[in-house]
Amino acid sequence: MTVATHEVFAAAADHRRVVIIDDDPTGTHTASDIDVVLRPDTAAFDAFLRGPRKAVFALSNTRGLPRSTAAAMVSGIVEQARTAAKATGQDVAFLLRGDSALRGHVFPEMEAVAQNTSGLFVPAFLERGRFTRDGVHYISVDGTAVPAADTAFARDSVFGYRSHSIADWVDEVTQGRWKARTVGLDVLRERGYAAVRDALFDAGPHEVVVPDATEHADLETISEGLIAAERSGKSVVTRCGVSFASVRACLRSRTIDEAKLSGRGRLLVICGSVSETSTRQVDALGELANRRIEISTAASIGGCPDMVGELTTRITAELDERGVAMLSTERSEHGGPDTPTMLLDSITEIVSVVANDVDSVIVKGGITSSRVATDGFRARRATVAGQLMPGVPLWLLENRPFVVVPGSVGEDDALRRLVSAFAG
Template sequence: MQTNNRSVEEVFNNIPSVDTSLVQQMIEKELQRFDHKIIVLDDDPTGVQTVHGVSVYTDWSLESIDRGFKEDHPMFFILTNSRGFTAAETTKAHQEIGANIVEAAMRNNRKFTIISRGDSTLRGHYPLETEVLKDTVEAKSDMQFDGEIILPFFKEGGRFTIDNVHYVQYGTELVPAGETEFAKDRTFGYSRSHLGEWAEEKSNGQYSAKHMTYISLESLRSMNIDMIENQLLSVENFNKVIVNAVDYIDVQLFTIALIRAIHKGKHFMFRSAAALTKVIGGISDRSLLTRAEMMSDGTDHGGLVIIGSHVQKTTEQFEELKKSNAVEFVEFNVHLVLEPDQFENELNRVVETTNKWILEGKNVAVYTKRERLDLGEDRKEDELKLSVQISDAVTSIVKRLEVRPAYIIAKGGITSSDIGTNGLEVKRATVAGQIRPGIPVWTTGNESKFPGISYVIFPGNVGTKTDLREVVEMLSAK
């Protein structure tokens, strides 16, 4: 069933407003009595798009998870990077994560909530990840999950759920997610924009859209918290709860009802984008980061930008960056991955050029060849394996840097994850905030290759056409 595009202005003008100060008081009261440790599993590093002052761990060892439980902050993130995994790899990882969370929770005598943070354009290993987590936690503890909350709203990226249909904003129009380029993803594609039908499609019919629970904008905006709570109290058998939202106020109102239902004994798994984590984690608003906050050591070296993502928005932003006089460009011909010797020579050339220019005080943008490597429809797993080889090579550019850049920007979720964990060897980072809406910045830990460097995680599918160029020029200003 095709859903029509909708005008942003028309949709938003017809949604009733609510008393935000009253809602703020209500959510603060509920959060004060919510004593769960919130663990967010991030399938790429962009899930910290809405938070600040929160730890991100880049492994899921019992030691790291135990450290997260011991922190004062109610929430911490674990970067899984599982969007770059095969199904078998993500199954193994989530079994380990689930077991270690249960063990750490027992050690610290804490209740917990797991949020599987997925892409706001609905790509990723769903429902595999949340099913594995559910099965593992239930097997290792006495917890039984009643339902799964699906909440992909992400305001900063223009992702809204209205009448149970998930939309992606393009300019002044809302386009149903199933009709965007994201739905055509070779690994994680889908056809449905109605979230109930999407969940039915992704579960191969195991869960029926008509039997799911839907939290409407009407009930949220009428502040009918009791009704929403009762909806949640009636969910069972791991059925799906679809949450409509067009602004943070909707997530706040839903969270009030959610916490009340949890206090009455309900257990939920979550598949959400980045908005829910900000609300349930009690994260305050903060202004965008300034150059002065990010550039602390007065280096004469240039900065480094690495562009790995191939989505349309990245390509537009890259074309805009090319107009800047502040950057030198190095193309990395990753198609040579099919010729190992040539690929190694090409990588050496890129590394040498990048080192030389950064030392000379030039800002360098390394970009992978813009055409996708296409092996054919029946070789998706082979393509994924080659993409891992390519990602390893891109990561090694950072690993082999001999000079500390003034800053590092990585464009694309999987690219930024690999550079953070393997290139920069980060074990734990702190989210400093955002440099643009939806574009987070890590401050790297003492154990990393470049301690305390500002690492900008620039999602492939977020930002205006000029954001990448403007961010680079802001950080490059002497």
């Protein structure tokens, strides 16, 4: 408990403002009372730095982009934040929040923040049973801790991997460009923050320190070690899961009672994710699932000119008659590599037409949530109010409730419960 109190003080006392660059909208899993910059630019960071909050999320949405484009996006965001910091006379620290299942453009984005430097990698998402122990990252599957390499996440079509140990994973995904230094749990708990501080000091360019972490106290110790190393002049680029981002930025979650959310007016439910979890949650919606308005993959790829007009008319009619409508992609994954982007283009075009007829929104799918918020509702900023259920944040887009439900998050009845909370 002493370590936790010491660390919280160290993070809170650090004068730097924290910019959390998020590679998809699910980084707000465990945060509340914080803004999300949906369209990063210098003006947005200037407003943040002149405001009272210690941290801000900046959405890069790079997990769905090619590697070079992702790196350029992150580099641009960093430059914008640094320009605003210079103008306001403040210092900023950066965190790269990424997937706790080891997917994403991890190292290209770290290099986009600073070249030829050392790194810290803390992928834990403890709230969902994802942790690192003995140099292996684990993911909870049906209540059992499974090495990440043995889960479906490791078979991702873009970010797949085979290695079980973190050190081998780093070597695999960077093709030997980066090397890992691990800090075991026993060492971390025996030596405290000094174990991380010293490992970071010893790390050279293109070396990443990966400490074990199975409890929040471990994350607090790691945060203190990072701050101590940086205060002594060590340059470190940090990539992490949501749990460490929350600890380092002094964020707290707040549970919002679903039972108090009825009467929000016309509700639009959108499902772009085609994961098995998503399909089960859609099926559990019963009558609403049967009435869902589905985007034809073939029509979307073929650029059918009548599709958008037809579907927006149907959505408007459902909203007028029943107060709730559901827009969904087909429940199967087929087509070429550009198909997901084309389907998202169709979703956002449809949403942009019906936006003024919608009072509340529930979106299933991380990247879908981002595109719907930025391109469908043309929002530039959101505020995180809290969590409706574990891993499901409630955003406010200009006071419009906007629920982000990641593709792999939630029990089978999650969407049904959320729809009941908003639509009654």
